[in-house]
Amino acid sequence: MLTSSRWLLSTTLLMIALTATATAEDEADVTHLLDPAAERKPLQTVVPVYPSRALQDRVQGDVEVCFSVDREGRTSRVAVRKSSHRMFEKPAMLAVRASSYVALQEHEILSAIKTCRIFRFRLDPVAIEDPADPSVSGKP
Amino acid sequence: MRCASLVACFCLLATNVLAEDNRTVLGPTNIELRDGALKLQTGDAKEGVRLTLIGLSQAIDGRERRTAKSNLCAGYALLEDYATALSYCNEVLADDDRYWRAYSNRALVYIKLRRFDEALQDILKGEAISPQAKTLKAVRKMYLDATDPVAPSVIIDDRPDTEGEDFNVD
Numbered sequence: 001m002l003t004s005s006r007w008l009l010s011t012t013l014l015m016i017a018l019t020a021t022a023t024a025e026d027e028a029d030v031t032h033l034l035d036p037a038a039e040r041k042p043l044q045t046v047v048p049v050y051p052s053r054a055l056q057d058r059v060q061g062d063v064e065v066c067f068s069v070d071r072e073g074r075t076s077r078v079a080v081r082k083s084s085h086r087m088f089e090k091p092a093m094l095a096v097r098a099s100s101y102v103a104l105q106e107h108e109i110l111s112a113i114k115t116c117r118i119f120r121f122r123l124d125p126v127a128i129e130d131p132a133d134p135s136v137s138g139k140p
Numbered sequence: 141m142r143c144a145s146l147v148a149c150f151c152l153l154a155t156n157v158l159a160e161d162n163r164t165v166l167g168p169t170n171i172e173l174r175d176g177a178l179k180l181q182t183g184d185a186k187e188g189v190r191l192t193l194i195g196l197s198q199a200i201d202g203r204e205r206r207t208a209k210s211n212l213c214a215g216y217a218l219l220e221d222y223a224t225a226l227s228y229c230n231e232v233l234a235d236d237d238r239y240w241r242a243y244s245n246r247a248l249v250y251i252k253l254r255r256f257d258e259a260l261q262d263i264l265k266g267e268a269i270s271p272q273a274k275t276l277k278a279v280r281k282m283y284l285d286a287t288d289p290v291a292p293s294v295i296i297d298d299r300p301d302t303e304g305e306d307f308n309v310d
Binding site for chain 1: 277280281284288289290291295296297299300
């Protein structure tokens with residue numbers, strides 16, 4: 001009984017911590033740089049989650065993922081072409097799998113060339129004001 | 141959010157201590173000490189400290205006293221009584237300078253007091269004793285969030301790859 005309640009409590013607390021982490025991840029700023037010459041136009045672009053371990057260890061990195069896009073705009077045959085850290089590969093692949101492109105018109109020809117996308121995971125410095133510091137109080 | 145994380149860090153320490161006791165102690169244990177830790181886990185620091193103080197007074201060996209003092213350090217920190225929290229952590233470490241949980245707790249107290257150099261020293265000492273401890277990793281993250289805050293960003297680049305682009309990022 002006590003063991004199970006302890007397990008429940010620690011699980012609940014872990015959930016709180018994980019929720020906090022997920023919220024922080026969801027708040028990642030996103031920049032999408034498009035290729036105006038690309039044959040396929042993105043329809044829905046899913047943003048990868050910044051891995052909590054990378055955030056904790058202050059690690060940045062890049063991943064290039066290449067994949068096929070079918071006539072309906074669905075992605076398939078997703079594979080990592082290059083990456084700086086393995087921890088970024090899974091979120092990048094999941095994001096590509098969940099993303100889609102504008103479907104081709106009937107008269108348009110499906111290209112056999114793979115589409116590639118680079119994800120750059122970055123950590124930007126944040127300035128935090130110290131409430132105890134009178135020089136940032138805002139008072140004249 | 142930070143408060144919730146802080147509670148989780150302290151409470152996991154309490155859980156670990158109890159789990160350790162459960163593996164090795166047969167028969168009745170120090171009930172107040174156990175209940176105090178459970179209260180600390182739920183964030184009820186006042187009741188957790190009250191019960192843990194009783195548990196400390198009834199401690200039958202050095203191990204129970206060490207656990208009680210370590211949890212009192214956490215409890216008083218949750219109550220924002222950092223001076224008392226520090227005194228209990230210091231007592232634990234004076235008796236056992238290899239008790240990484242007390243280094244972890246004291247580092248959290250130092251972070252709250254913005255004594256970052258001392259916090260880092262305790263994190264390093266704790267990591268040297270228990271390199272894989274998850275709570276120490278969480279404390280290190282809190283330390284970095286306080287001293288080197290960052291915001292994650294993701295750039296999705298659909299432009300043609302620059303030939304031979306190097307991906308060596310820290």
